[in-house]
Amino acid sequence: MSLFKKLELEWKILLMAAVVFIAFAWPIQRYFVSNLSETLTQSIDPQLEQLLRKNLNNATDQERQEVIASIKRNRQWQALLPIIIAEQKQAIFVFTCVLSFFLLLIAIWTLKRLTQPLKNLSFAVDKIGKGTPTVIDTSSGGALGRLENTVLALSNELDQLRERARVQGMEAAWQDIARVMAHEIKNPLTPIRLSLDRLEERTINDQDVSSTDLTTFVQRINSQVDSLERLVNQFRSFSREPEVHLKEINLSEALSQVAQDMSQSIKTEIRCTENIIADPYLLNQILLNIWKNALEAGANAITVWCKKEEKKITLSIKDNGPGIEEEKLERVWLPYFTLKEQGSGLGLAVVKKLTETMQGSVALQSQTTGDDHGLCVMLTFNCTTLGDENR
Amino acid sequence: MFDRLSEGLLGLFIFLSNWFSPANSSEEIRIAAAKEFSLGYSIECAIKLDWNEQMSDLVDAGIPLRLKITSYSDRGDSLYILRTLLCDIGDYTYTFCDSLGTPLTDSVFTSRKFSQIYRAVREYSRWQYHLSKEATQFYMEAELLPSWVSQLDRNLDMSAIVGCRKFSRTFQRKE
16 A cells, blocks of 8 residues: 555556456456357357258259358358357457557556646755756646646745845854954953053053063063954955965875974874875864864864775864764854854864865764763865876 | 397387487377388377367368478488368268378378278378488478368468477487
8 A cells, every 4th residue: 555655646547547447348358258159159050950961862963062061161160169259359358458558558648748747846846945946837727837836936935035034144144253253353452452551551640661561561462462363364264265286295294293383282193194185285274273173172182093995085183172062063164153262263164164175075073971072073185196186 | 030139129229219319399299110121111100189079070060180291311211291181071981181292103192081080080190101221310290280261261270279280309310
C-alpha cells in the first residue's frame, strides 16, 4: 500500500486501468470465444455423412466423387473446428494485446500531457522555496491556469518580501557594525581621555608632571592608540578583497614562525611537515588570528598536526582553552560576534574569509568538558603543486 | 560362424551408435532393425509419432499427412523420400505413398491398404536405408510438412498437433 502511495499519479491511474481491463476484458473475451465455439459446433450436422452414404452404392462415378467430396468437406470442417477455434482465440488474444498496448500508449501520452504542467509547477515551487529564479508557465487553462497564476503571484510576493528582508538585514548588519565599532573605538578612547584630562588638570593647577608620570601617560595613550590601530587593521583586512599570490609553502616553517612569535604566551607543539599551496602573507594572517583567538580564550598550549587526503591537506590547530558550546559554533563565523570580553568578533571571520580566498575551507570542532577541552580549527588546503595545477 | 560374428558386430555397432551419437532434437529417430549384405547394411529406421484422436480425425477427413525423409552418409549414401499418408473415404482404408528422390524407373511407391489407422501409421513411420560398409557416420532427418486441406482451401500445420516438426539424428560408427 505504501508503494502505491509513492507512485506518480499517472502510474496510479494506469495501474487502476490495467486492473479494470483484466477484471472486465478477460471475461468478455472468454464469453465471445465460447459463444463462437458453440455456434460453430452447432453448424455441424452429425447425420449428414450417413445420409450422403445411403446413395453412394447406386451412384455413378461422377456422383460418387461429388458425394465423397461432400463427405470430405463435412469431415474436414468437423476435424478442423477445434483448430479454427484455437486460432480465433489466439487472434482475439493478440488483437486484444495490441489494442491494449496502443491504448496504454495513448493513456500514457494523455496522462503525461495532463500531469506535466503539475510537475512543472511542483519544480517551480521547489525552486521558489530555495530562492532560485524560475519561470512559471501560465498558459494552461481552467483550474490549472488559475493555480499557475496564483503561484506566480505568490512567487512575486515572496521575491518582494525577500528583497525587503535583505535590505532590512543589511541595515541591521550595518547598525550592528556601527554599534560594535563605536564600542570598540570608545573603549580605548576612555583611557586616552582620562590620561589627557589628568595631564590637563595638572597643567591648570600648576602641578609638576614628573617624567615617570609622563612616561606612564604616554605609554597608556600609546597602548590605546595601538589598540585602535589594530582594530582598524582588522576591519580593513576583513572588508577588503585581498590579493592572492599562491605558492608552495612548507607548513612546518610557517607554523614555527608564528609559534615563535607567540612563544611567550602560548606553548606550541607542531607535528606537521607537509607542503601546501597558499599565499604566505595571508597564511600568516590566518595563523596569527588563530593563535590570538586561542590566547584571548585563555589557552596556553596549542597542538598542530596534518592529515593528507588525495590532493588535500587538513591542518588541525587545537588549543586547550574552554572551547565553544555546540550551539554557538556556527555563529562564530559572523563578523563582530564574540564570546570574549576583549574580542573584536573579527578574528575567526577573517580566518574564514582569507582561507576561502585561497580555495581552502575551514571547520571547527569543540570540546567544552573533560581533559581534552579546547577548540580545534581545521584548515583544508590544496597540496597539489602549481605545476600540476597548470597541467 | 562368420555370419553370426558379423551380425554380432553389426549389433554392437548399432548399439554403440545409439549410445554415443549426439542428438540434435528431443524427438529422435531410432534404428528398429538392421541387416548386413555383401555390399553394406540395410537399416530400418523409425520415428515415434505422438498419435492422438485429433490426428486420426484429420487423416480420416482426407487431409494428407506429409513427411519429408532425408538421409545421407559420409560415403554418399543418400535417401530422399516425400511420404504421404492418405485416407480413402470411399472404402475406409489408409495408404501411404513415397515419392522417391532418386532417378529410378518407378520412383513412386504405394503401400498396401490398411484398414486400421494405427497399423498404417506404424508402417508410415518406418523406412529402409541402405548404407555402404565403408560409411563411418550417417545423418537422418524426418520433417513433417504442412498439409493442404483441399475442401476448405487452406494449409494446416500438422506439426503443431503432433507436437514436433523435425526428427533428426546423427549416427557414428565406433571401431
